[in-house]
Amino acid sequence: MKRALITGITGQDGLYLGELLISKGYEVYGLVRGQNNPKLDVVRRVLPEAKLIFGDLTDPSSLTRTLNEARPDEVYNLGAISFVAYSWENAGITSDVTGKGAFNLLEATRLYAGDNPASVRFYQASSSEMFGKVQEVPQRESTLLWPRSPYGVAKVFAHYMTINYRESYGMHASSGVLFNHESPRRGPEFVTRKITRAVARISLGLQETVALGNLDASRDWGFAGDYVEAMWLMLQQDVADDYVIATGETHTIRELLDVAFAHVGITDWQKYVTQDERFMRPAEVDLLIGDPEKARSALGWTPRVDFKQLVEMMVDADLDEQRSLAR
16 A cells, blocks of 8 residues: 655645545545644545644654654645735745745655655645746746746745755656646635635625736636646656646636626626725736646646636535525
């Protein structure tokens, strides 16, 4: 039985990845920050088989203890402060967790693996936010990185540190440059879930409007459940490498609103949506669209859920949640 350690197991990716690995017969360990973590009950409900270890990416000693307890064959570093807007207000802690935290885990894994550094396979969750002020459309593995947020900068550090550990120490360390991926498990602070929850509440008469930022921002959105399969596939390859994981399609916030409101029978959403300067980014990333050809050819990976299916899935889940809360 293979053993896997997942940091960030409380997030949407961690939950979907945990389910995937357990379905494949893995023994799954999850690193959880803080014993009073508000998402602890969710993890225990969704992944009752997973063994949880309390630790912190900013504490190297806790990572050493975690690796000795989990004894993993594969390490998936999904842990990060991942809400981009938060990173401008808290750049220091974002850098410590998202950037240096990845370094701490790489170093702890290298030391744990000892004389055979490739014996433990390592996955780093890189991000399309690293492309920022895009220098090429679509973005691929060779595209110059130009991050436009403290979060993006921290992810660039973690990305290149992963490459450095692969090249310097011979670690089997891969990075997945994942473009925006969403699900009903996405936190309500993210714009996709903010919209689908608001649409559900508006259709049920529980909310009147939703305030958003830039409606013309374009993103390449996919389903998180599809994307975690790509993470696993990377660590099954003989040679570690970096891969862009994306749909290859881009959609604006306006298009997302079109699909979400249409799904509840509202064709004109203008009166339900306001724009608020508070939700505008200090430095906007206007157009993100990935080229997933390398993942397609090398990993055999393709997304199964399209944009419309994803948005409707999220609206349906929020409708169910809001109806249950109203009972």
